[in-house]
Amino acid sequence: MDIGLYHWLKALHIIAVVAWMAGLLYLPRLFVYHVNATAGSEASEMLKVMERRLMRFIMLPASIATWVFGLGLLHYFSLAEEPWLHSKLGLVLVLTGFHHFCARWRKDFARDANRHTAKFFRIMNEVPTLLMVGIVLLVVLKPF
Numbered sequence: 001m002d003i004g005l006y007h008w009l010k011a012l013h014i015i016a017v018v019a020w021m022a023g024l025l026y027l028p029r030l031f032v033y034h035v036n037a038t039a040g041s042e043a044s045e046m047l048k049v050m051e052r053r054l055m056r057f058i059m060l061p062a063s064i065a066t067w068v069f070g071l072g073l074l075h076y077f078s079l080a081e082e083p084w085l086h087s088k089l090g091l092v093l094v095l096t097g098f099h100h101f102c103a104r105w106r107k108d109f110a111r112d113a114n115r116h117t118a119k120f121f122r123i124m125n126e127v128p129t130l131l132m133v134g135i136v137l138l139v140v141l142k143p144f
């Protein structure tokens with residue numbers, strides 16, 4: 001086991017996770033404000049630019065890096081003997097699904113075709129928080 005590589009993979013994994021989570025927690029908040037901005041207004045056009053840059057230049061590369069370094073770390077574990085890892089990967093798949101919903105909602109706003117309310121996005125804003133808590137507790141505590 002190359003312990004040096006393992007630590008580098010874990011450090012890069014955690015850095016990518018922090019960037020991805022920052023975007024997943026911030027983008028739904030921008031959607032809450034965007035619902036109240038009139039289509040075509042200066043505020044709405046500014047929010048479109050912020051949402052596009054957040055998704056393309058932070059969330060997308062960070063999600064790919066989280067997966068690449070996470071899969072690299074998997075080589076140091078035997079999936080069959082680590083039930084906590086199954087549960088963690090299950091929650092990570094849900095988090096990745098949430099990322100794709102954010103991408104679809106962003107495209108709706110870009111076309112001035114959003115149909116959801118500010119309340120909907122406030123509730124959605126809690127989803128990545130709850131998933132992150134579950135994922136981090138599973139990987140650090142390895143409870144089963």
Ligand code: HEM
Binds near residue numbers: 017092132
């Ligand atoms: C994308 C797929 C992912 C895979 C395949 C994956 C896999 C792994 C593996 C195998 C480890 C090493 C565990 C250890 O050394 O004890 C690890 C560490 C870690 N992962 Fe992930 N992970 C993924 C996504 C995530 C996400 C989305 C988060 C947070 C929201 C996360 C948070 C962490 C943390 C905090 C550690 C360090 C744990 C420690 O040092 O005790 N991972 N990951």
